[in-house]
Amino acid sequence: MNNPAAASALANAASRSIVHVAGYSSCGFYRRAASVVASLTLLFPSKFQLVEHEFPTREAYREWLIRNNDGGGGFRDGVGRRPTAPGNLRATSHASSPFCWLSSPRPPSSASGTVGSESPESDANIDDVVEFIGGCDDTLEWCRKLLAVQEPREREREGGGVGGANMVPDGHDPSHGYDYDLVVIGGGSGGLAASKEASKLGAKVAVLDYVKPSPAGSVWGLGGTCVNVGCIPKKLMHNAALLTESHVHDVPHYGIGVTREMEAGWSESYGSSEDNPVPPHGWETLRSNVQNHIRGLNFKYRVDLREKEVTYINALGSFLDAHTLETVNSKGVKSTVSFSRCIIAVGGRPTPIDCPGGELAISSDDIFSLERDPGKVLCVGASYISLECAGFLRGIGRDVTVAVRSILLRGFDRECADMIGEHMRGMGITFIEGVVPAKLERTEGGRVGVTFSDGSVDEYDTVLGAIGRTGDTSKLGLINAGIVPNPKNGKIPAVHEQTTTPNVYVIGDVMEGCPELTPVAIHAGKMLVRRLFGGSDRPMDYRNVCTTVFTPLEYGTVGYSEDDAASKFGKDNLVVYHKYFVPLEWSISPSRSHTQGFCKAVVDKHTDKVLGLHYLGPNAGEVMQGFGTAMKLGCTFDDIVETVGIHPTTAEEFTTLSITKDSGENAAAGGC
Secondary structure, three states: OHHHHHHHHHHHHHHEEEEEEEEEEOOHHHHHHHHHHHHHHHHHHHHHEEEEEEOOHHHHHHHHHHOOOOOOOOOHHHHOOOOOHHHHHHHHHHOOOEEEEEEOOOOOOOOOOEEOOOOOOOOOOOOHEEEEEEEEHHHHHHHHHHHHOOOOOHHHHOOOOOOOOOOOOOOOOOOOOOOEEEEOOOOOHHHHHHHHHHHHHOOOOOEEEOOOOOOOOOOOOOOOHHHHHHHHHHHHHHHOOOHHHHHHHHHHOOOOOOOOHHHHHHHHHHOOOOOOOOOOOOOHHHHHHHHHHHHHHHHHHHHHHHOOOEEEEEEEEEEEEEEEEEOOEEEEEEEEEEEEEEEEOOOOOOOOOOOOOHOOOOOOOOOHOOOOOOOOOEEEEEHHHHHHHHHHHHHOOOOOEEOOOOOOOOOOOHHHHHHHHHHHHHOOEEEEEEEOOOEEEEEOOOOOEEEEEOOEEEEEEEEEEEEOOEEEEEEEEOHHHHHOOOOOOOOOOOOOOOOOOEEEEOOHHHHHOOOOOOOOOHHHHHHHHHHHHHOOOOOOOOOOOOOOOOOOOOOOEEEEEEHHHHHHHOOOEEEEEEEEEEEHHOOOOOOOOOEEEEEEEEEEEOOOOOEEEEEEOOHHHHHHHHHHHHHHHHHEHHHHHOOOOOOOOOOOHHHHOEEHHHOOOEEEEOOO
């Protein structure tokens, strides 16, 4: 075995070589786990030893595991109190067969093979327990990980090598006297994921969640930004725009809804099919259905917390010290809750427009539940949130203007951002560039009059501010816990999600430098609690994270933009492959056939490693997700072009890339 990671795992296992498997004789899962561990002892007899604890009946096994004859706690409770590994706490909720654990090494005379005894309780000494493994599935997974031959994890974490996350000791002791092992502040996607994972690992957990009304008065239920005022309603309204666009530009050209009279008329005039007129759109129907779906999700999350035995506290929390929160509920009733560890997962809120009358603007916190038709809309800002909202509002037939201070989609690939802007202009969205609102005021007709920084004036039914987001930390009392957020954006600095106060952690949008993406918060939360309560040391990889901007021309990306790669590695060290193409599904729609999709790969010229992938076209999220796995595994450009594509799809365009930018050749796709 020449792999250092696997060799290290085996060396580590050698110091904890006694594997105990307890269960009852008729249990197939017990037999399976014992058989797999027995195979391990045959492969490595000097490193592993199996000790079986076979009980004659299920009742006898449960009596030993859960209800000792002396009336005290069972064996599992004793294991849960062992401080040697954070994951031992999981043992207290384990009630099935088998029950597997590691114990201290035996003397050399019995250092290999399989051991059984006449009494299954013998050799089950709580004082020797080192680490609780789990049940059958957990034990099989433990064996797989132990023997897996993997390449060093530098392919997973750029520059990270094989090592794990170096955490500062936070003083956690399983025998602490606090109310909870873990309190999570924030019931969004990241906070919920972290809390449920921690409970699964045996921790006593509470979640605090309280939605402060937006300046316009909008409130929502459990689930955070993504579910209530972000990803979910945005994607549904984006889909409404896509359906409308397809009805107008695609449906008639596929013969759907076309009568013989229409065909005859087309033959007499232009000789080809024509687009449908833009259909009427009922904002209230869309808003109501979206909100009903969201309320169903809110209820599901409440039920899920109860089933996972996580305490839900609907109150606003603020730190009194590093182990205590003061809570205030909607009725103003105050209380306190104490904890050994805390995770801050409060996310962010839209940054308000800072000009006279700025309170007349709404934000993404309000648009999805707006109880009146948005009408003529001004979107302030060139962020992905602003462009996504502008896109779906125009897609359902509203008059939309976007005010841009500098550039579109700062932080994304410049070439792709410019193509998105061009496409949005082509669908009738007005862009006012180099301006910001200087003043907002209510007109006599009830609209919002906007005076821009260049002196121009216009009126709108709705002004939507989307100029950025600020960490929602102003009410947390962070200074009482010894934490100082960034004064510019309210976000909290951290290393491996650990703040300057070691027992207080932070995940998601509120963490300084963290990508503002729901799956990032979810994954970071799970990985963090596995380190805190599950014995893991694996850090979160924030580099190669896929994302999609749901503008009318969707944009999927992973890795470096072309500009960022040139800045980091040097332009002369890159080769950029690119291609323009018309998605097949658009090719027979006259008004769509001129719209091009686009893809490119940014590649290290010397190693052939792919540094970034970018895609513009339909179903961008679905296309990019699989390439995210390839990027995480360190794929090369040759890996991609040697992959046989699925035909006919837009994703296969990556597998046929061959034209480089430096060549100056025409990058338009041809043929099939």
